[in-house]
Amino acid sequence: MAPVVSHLSIDCADPHAQARWWAEALGWDHVWDPDEDDDEVAIAPPDRAATGWLFLRVPDVKSVKNRLHADLRPPDGSDQATELARLLELGATQVDIGQGDVTWQVLADPEGNEFCLLRSTPSQLAAALAAQPPG
Structure with missing residues (x-):
């Protein structure tokens, strides 16, 4: 076990x-x-x-990029843009850690800990996974 x-x-x-x-x-x-x-x-x-x-x-004091971070999904009924605006309003900041052109948003909490806001909701992810051929 x-x-x-x-x-x-x-x-x-x-x-x-x-x-x-x-x-x-x-x-x-x-x-x-x-x-x-x-x-x-x-x-x-x-x-x-x-x-x-x-x-x-x-x-x-935090001095380097996190080695572990949270990836958040917008809840069903919302989207990335709405959640991005909400998190920024709460005090998150957008950060550049060298991610380049990606579909997710890299943010930091009020103490500078990075986290990502993904694009798809749980239902959108489930639908995309269900559409993939078995394999």
């Missing part, structure tokens, strides 16, 4: 601010949000269907 991923841990300067930002961006809930002096805050989807994220206070 293989281990189960408990959560994804994210180093940051302000775990409360980062958890609030990402919870709003993803529509997730605070699973564990202790008082403001604590160094850890956790968020997860309301149905707990995905691995939650744990934000940890660290003294280090």
